[in-house]
Amino acid sequence: MGALLLAAATLVASVVVVTARPDPAAAHGAAMIPGARTFLCWKDGLSPTGEIRPQNPACAAAVAQSGSNSLYNWFSVLRSDANGRTTGFIPDGQLCSGGATGFRGYDLARNDWPLTHLTAGRTMEFRYSNWAHHPGTFYFYVTKNTWSPTRALAWSDLEEQPFLTVTNPPQRGAVGTNDGHYYFTGTLPSNKSGRHIIYSRWVRSDSQENFFGCSDVTFDGGNGEVTGIGSGGSNPPPAGNGGCSATFKLTNSWSGGFQGEVEIRNTGTAPLNGWAASWTLSSGQQISQIWNATHTTSGSSVTARNVSYNGTVGVNGSTSFGFLASGTSSSPTITCAAS
CATH class of the missing domain: 2.70.50.50 (chitin-binding protein cbp21)
Structure with missing residues (x-):
């Protein structure tokens, strides 16, 4: 009987060990x-x-x-x-x-x-x-x-x-x-x-x-x-909040095209050391020229980034960039992020 109990106890212990191990399957x-x-x-x-x-x-x-x-x-x-x-x-x-x-x-x-x-x-x-x-x-x-x-x-x-x-x-x-x-x-x-x-x-x-x-x-x-x-290790803690906002203004328009300006404003509590503004083009729109920024496109998505001379924006300060585009003008929602 003692041998049987020992065997049973050994079996239970082995089951516990198996179920406690990682089981990728x-x-x-x-x-x-x-x-x-x-x-x-x-x-x-x-x-x-x-x-x-x-x-x-x-x-x-x-x-x-x-x-x-x-x-x-x-x-x-x-x-x-x-x-x-x-x-x-x-x-x-x-x-x-x-x-x-x-x-x-x-x-x-x-x-x-x-x-x-x-x-x-x-x-x-x-x-x-x-x-x-x-x-x-x-x-x-x-x-x-x-x-x-x-x-x-x-x-x-x-x-x-x-x-x-x-x-x-x-x-x-x-x-x-x-x-x-x-x-x-x-x-x-x-x-x-x-x-x-x-x-x-x-x-x-x-x-x-x-x-x-x-x-x-x-x-x-x-x-x-x-x-x-x-x-x-962990991400370095930010030196204050480097938030920003982007505001679009239509400055000119004509048949088949328009000109826009985007104001980037530092809404945070620390200077911006770079920014990126993103928005979605409406159907038929295409950017033909941009100044005071560089830009990339992926389908209808556009991201404009600062150039060397306007990436630093003080608290409550602002800068701007402009662009020419083909298509009918619209008022896009533009998001801004520190970069």
């Missing part, structure tokens, strides 16, 4: 571009030995609360019973974890999470891990301009409608690897500047299982650069 996907908190914290903590040792303070705090399994399984922020439900199912303050107990550390309200730098209104390629392939629809939301990183994300912090919805996109790379992913293009919201969260939901169509994630971004004229991971 049970996980499925997360946003890679722009990177979700779990994905970028996993990248932040990668070491030559294969251990996860986060260097970013927010990532370290998340692991201290949720354990390192949350990063070995960075692709498994999910609820198996979600079935497309949102408000009232995932509690406010738990959106980034999807209400999953093993990822609650990623709900922490902090301003030092790894950060992806983007340009408002620009078209970009989104990527989402295909660790396990399933049919379904991806939804991407962005926070309202009233949101603050000092409080945990609530449903009321998100714009009501997703800015991007994609069903069954194509894939690249092998399923079940760290590099394999779904990919699709989408246009970022054009009325955003500064810090925001892009919130993603993947709703499977073949089961009730849904996936959730928070991607910390800043609309500052960036091209997808990521800061706050690796040996650099």
